[in-house]
Amino acid sequence: MEFWPLAAGVLAVVSAIVLTLWVVTAVRLRRITFDRTAAERMRIDLELSLAEQNGRLGIIRELQDGAVLNVSRLITQAEGARYTAENDPASAVRVATALVEDGRVALADMRRVLTIVREGEAVDTPQPGLQSARNLFRVMRDAGLEVSFAESGDRFPLKPGAELAIFRILQGALANALTHGGRGTSASVSFAWTRDGLQLLVDDDGIRAAARRVSSDPDEIAAATRYTIDDDLHALSESVSGAGITQMRERAQLFGGTFTAGTVPGVGFSVSAVFPSLRYHNGVHGVNLSR
Structure with missing residues (x-):
């Protein structure tokens, strides 16, 4: 008669030990995963920072x-x-x-x-340009960002300054998508060339990607990404700031472009840089010659 209570007690102790070990292991695995993710993001940040420096002297x-x-x-x-x-x-x-x-x-x-x-950095290597975009896509894919690319219209030659500005905007938008959306985020990149201009658009699904990492159930994903009219209104009126956004905006303005960035409720983030007369801003147009 005393065997069963004893066995039950032993079983309870063993179960408690197993549960404790499982919790500790799970915490360690999460910590390792977090550390790897943080290290990966740091690596990408360093690569992007190095590329940022590498462009200027050229x-x-x-x-x-x-x-x-x-x-x-x-x-x-x-x-x-x-x-x-x-x-x-x-x-x-x-x-x-x-x-x-x-x-x-x-x-x-x-x-x-x-x-x-005046940006304060110059390194003796050739600057990246649009020909480097596919290498950038490869680096971002290796880091966990799913990048797709589409191009329309007839591309025309760009001066190095304009090409570098566009590349940096693209680079910054993809870096933000990975940083804020995390691994598994999809980023859609498009170049739309017009007779005299270019529109660069980068859309990501960082909000949905975060929901997918929590659950694979479609109903739970839909619930996590649900939004209201108020969310739409806030997204339309919000003013996105930050060092990266400011730099992208200034680069666009340098060549007569208009820069916009904002949240797409329930989906992710969108970055747009429109250069209506980029062909002409390759030259002296839009540059203040009076200073």
């Missing part, structure tokens, strides 16, 4: 080379104008007109050099 050098070339051309044209002014005034006028245009281009490049230098 663009500065290219802009300086262009400025030096334009200044050399200015000197040659000025010498020609000096010799022809007395005998052929009409030619001197044409040369003077060309001098003004080349002077504006050189000054615009110099202003852009100063803008980049």
Whole structure:
């Protein structure tokens, strides 16, 4: 008769020990998973930070080379104008007109050099551009972000400064999607080229991804991502801020672009950069030449 209470007591103790070990193991596994995730995010942040630094010296050098070339051309044209002014005034006028245009281009490049230098970083490697986008997608996929890409319209050549600005906006948007959405987040990237401009759009499903990590049940996912009209109104009126968002906005404005970013209730986050006249802003247009 005493055997069964004793056995029950032993079984209870063993069960308690097993349960304790299971809880401890689960906590350790969660901690390991968290540490790996944090380390992975840190690695991505470091890679993106390094890429951010790696771009600047190259663009500065290219802009300086262009400025030096334009200044050399200015000197040659000025010498020609000096010799022809007395005998052929009409030619001197044409040369003077060309001098003004080349002077504006050189000054615009110099202003852009100063803008980049003021950011305080310069590293001696070539800057990334749109040709580096697929490498960026690969890095982000390796980190756990599911990236899809679509492009429409006819792409036209970009100056290095404009190309770098667009790449940085794309890079920042994908980094934010991974940081805030986490592994398993899907990011949809699209380039829409028009005759004179470009629209860059990056949409992610970070909110849904977070719900999917908690449960695979469709009803529970739907409940976790449910939103109201108030959520929609708040998303439309919210002002998103932060260092990364500010940098992306400033990069867009540098080339005549409009930048918007905000939450899509129940889905994730959306980033848009519209450059209506990017073909023209490749040159001196939109650059303050009076400073």
